[in-house]
Amino acid sequence: MENIQQFFAPCPRGLETVLAAELKVLGASDIRPTDGGVGFAGDMALCYRANLGSRIASRILWKLTERPYRSEEDIYRTACALPWPDYFDVGQTFRVKVSAIRCPLRSLDFVTLKIKDAVCDSFRAACNDRPSIDTAAPDMRVYAFLTADRLMLYLDTSGEALFKRGYRKEQGEAPLRENLAAGILKLAGWEPGMPLLDPMCGSGTFLIEAALMALNIAPGAERWFAFEKLKNFDAAAWDRIYRESVAAERPKEPLPIYGSDVSSTALAAARTNLEAAGLEGLVSLKQINMLDIAPPAPAGIIVTNPPYAVRIGEQEALAQLYPRLGDLLKQKFGGWRACFFSADMRLAKLIRLSVSRRTPLYNGALECRLFAYEMVAGSNRKPKSTPGPDGAAGQSVPQ
Ligand SMILES: C[S@@+](CC[C@H](N)C(=O)[O-])C[C@H]1O[C@@H](n2cnc3c(N)ncnc32)[C@H](O)[C@@H]1O
Structure with missing residues (x-):
């Protein structure tokens, strides 16, 4: 287990720094955040701990090799040289996924095919048989990442993406991915x-x-x-890591976590999902319009994801909601920090409060912002005459 390996953890763009901090706590070394993920090093025990414990990573990819390439043949040769039958069994299924930035080759589908052939040929040479392809639910996922001149090959150690925790039974309206939500909570402080x-x-x-x-x-x-x-799976080490994690859980007791929504359907979905996560009775739920809400504590943090407006009518309704949200926060939520995650860039302007931080984030391909507001009673009204850059408030004036 002490053999140091290289890994890469992809994550929603914008969460690289909070993922890097999380991986450090989990014991990773040589941590290198890049766009869309974090590279790190550690042994296979760390790989198990990161899969079990990372709230922000989408997957943990085990780096098998990194080599320069110029042609599809170079890629085939690099893939073929790897000892695939040492990694997994010929009776297991696999699939290959390729992504690239500035790759000069004509077809990524053809690259995918070459890597698949290389894996199968490597098995045939070793055991006269080849594993089958399963694109829907494979046992093993092989990932290739190509830059302009370098090929990286990975084996996915996660399987289903890590944001699939298993508790989501009901979708609700436009639910957030679990790892994006966890990262936003961290970014919100x-x-x-x-x-x-x-x-x-x-x-x-x-x-x-x-x-x-x-x-x-x-x-x-x-x-x-x-x-x-995987063939190198150390069941005893995994058993130890899993038991330690369960032993470190805190006793279940009601938490100062409050959820509400105007929609009874949404609340029913939240209740079902909380139950599926084993959290029933620990979080307060209430059906109420946000505009009628009272703070459940003297100070705290609001983290929320307002509705996404697709149609014109919905956009107008939202444009009318934002200033009322601003008024509500100013009047009732002094001492709170409010963080809104939205793709609607009008929010910053229309809420008419001094934004303290705006963090760019991506929800899939959709560019979003996390807008943060520090609510000091009576001092957060955005002055109408001195807007800052791109609609940000300038110096706020107490009213
Ligand atoms: C984008 S969804 C939130 C999704 C949520 N973050 C999740 O992961 O499932 C927006 C929610 O805002 C609710 N909503 C819209 N207007 C509201 C209002 N005025 N007060 C309270 N809830 C409202 C909708 O019912 C919807 O459930």
């Missing part, structure tokens, strides 16, 4: 113990991720991982 309010909680993703963090329950506690199917 929320820590276990602080009161948390999501007044537009939908299916409850922020509430559940926060409750899991507060109780120190590993996000991967209820699922399996692809590393369990």
